[in-house]
Amino acid sequence: MFSIVLAIGWPIWPLLLASVEALALIIERGVVLRRRKVVPPDLLPDVLATWARGQFDERALIALAQAAPVGRVLAAVLRNAQAPRAVATEAAASAGAHVAHRLSRYLSLLGSIGSVAPLLGLFGTVVGMIEIFASQQAGSNPQQLAHGISIALYCTAFGILVAVPAVLFYRYYKSRVEDLLVEMEDQTQRLLDTVFARPAA
Numbered sequence: 001m002f003s004i005v006l007a008i009g010w011p012i013w014p015l016l017l018a019s020v021e022a023l024a025l026i027i028e029r030g031v032v033l034r035r036r037k038v039v040p041p042d043l044l045p046d047v048l049a050t051w052a053r054g055q056f057d058e059r060a061l062i063a064l065a066q067a068a069p070v071g072r073v074l075a076a077v078l079r080n081a082q083a084p085r086a087v088a089t090e091a092a093a094s095a096g097a098h099v100a101h102r103l104s105r106y107l108s109l110l111g112s113i114g115s116v117a118p119l120l121g122l123f124g125t126v127v128g129m130i131e132i133f134a135s136q137q138a139g140s141n142p143q144q145l146a147h148g149i150s151i152a153l154y155c156t157a158f159g160i161l162v163a164v165p166a167v168l169f170y171r172y173y174k175s176r177v178e179d180l181l182v183e184m185e186d187q188t189q190r191l192l193d194t195v196f197a198r199p200a201a
Contacts, residue, residue: 011124015158018113018120022166025110029173033103038180039070044187047074048194069099070184077191085196092188099184103177107170114166121159128152 032038047064050056056078065075076095080088132148 009128011127011155012158015117015120015124015155015162018117019162022110022113022162025106026165026169029106029110033173033176033180035180038068038103039183039187040068043068043071044074044190047191051078051195069103070187072099073184073188074191077188077195081195085192088192088195092192096181096184096188100177100181103180107173107177110166110173111170114163114170117163117166118159121156124155124159125152128155
């Protein structure tokens with residue numbers, strides 16, 4: 001494999017860089033977008049129980065906002081518990097927009113790598129074939145020509161190899177973000193219904 005990379009030359013290096021970047025993004029988003037980390041299953045019940053006891057102060061709100069992304073939205077609701085419901089809803093929507101932005105971070109870059117990688121592979125193939133044909137002279141060995149073309153075509157294959165997982169994980173993570181946001185919205189609505197159904201104890 002390393003000998004093939006050396007044989008292809010400089011056109012393969014952008015693809016190698018793209019592959020490393022894509023792998024890093026896939027791992028990083030996989031860690032960040034874990035459901036238990038974004039929307040812990042026991043967080044909302046704890047919040048509702050603490051609210052019922054009237055034990056929320058500023059320190060507790062700060063801890064809640066830092067506990068998980070959904071906690072930031074729930075804390076925005078509780079900070080406006082004494083305001084009209086419309087104000088608390090707007091505060092939650094604003095916090096949710098910031099959380100959505102952070103959850104979607106780097107996904108556009110991952111999708112761009114998936115779109116550009118095949119083009120980089122094709123570019124490497126074209127450059128390689130131009131160099132091969134330019135170096136050929138009359139009466140040259142056809143086997144050497146065929147070998148050179150096969151080496152150049154590795155660029156296209158490598159570009160597709162990089163693009164496929166990048167696109168798949170981009171779509172998978174995008175769908176996961178949407179699912180997490182829907183769950184966060186549901187939890188926020190449940191908290192709003194509880195907070196504005198009756199005053200805190």
